[in-house]
Amino acid sequence: MPGEEECSHEMYVSIRWDRKEGLAVPLSQLKPIGDTDEETREAIDDGHYWVRMGYEF
Secondary structure (H helix, E strand, C coil): CCCCCCCCCCCEEEECCCCCCCEEEEHHHCCCCCCCCHHHHHHHHHHHHHHHCCCCC
């Protein structure tokens, strides 16, 4: 996960990207693709649930 400062208002995760450190994106904007492993799929689903329930940091 990215640093605390980046995650102060929303949950961000680092994804593989064109640079060594990756790219921080809001978890709520991710959608699993067909071959996504179960652990990652569960994390994405949990993040979407958090947003739907209106939870805040």
